[in-house]
Amino acid sequence: MGAFNDEVYEVVRQIPVGRVASYGMVARMVGRPRSARFVGFALHVNPEPGVIPCHRVVFKDGSLAPAFAFGGEDEQRRLLAAEGVGFLADGRVDMARFAWEV
Numbered sequence: 001m002g003a004f005n006d007e008v009y010e011v012v013r014q015i016p017v018g019r020v021a022s023y024g025m026v027a028r029m030v031g032r033p034r035s036a037r038f039v040g041f042a043l044h045v046n047p048e049p050g051v052i053p054c055h056r057v058v059f060k061d062g063s064l065a066p067a068f069a070f071g072g073e074d075e076q077r078r079l080l081a082a083e084g085v086g087f088l089a090d091g092r093v094d095m096a097r098f099a100w101e102v
Helices: 004-014 023-029 036-044 072-082
Strands: none
Touching: 004 023, 004 036, 036 072
16 A cells, blocks of 8 residues: 555554544645545545554645545445544534544
């Protein structure tokens, strides 16, 4: 996979149940702050879905990934809701309450 992807997976494994991180936040945590898009590419080829909780990574405004690789946006929402993540009326994750604070 490559060192970058491995670093992304290591950070994503640390996101607690019931919390989310943005693609940009993950990129900053691996030392590549301008690589949010590449975080998305790495998660799209997640070698261990369910072990590496890529469903906990969302856009910075709380929007879900329309191309969530493991079942689509509805599945991402279902997985997050099952963990207790709350959503705003427009369907975005309530980042003020559920963003992972490192």
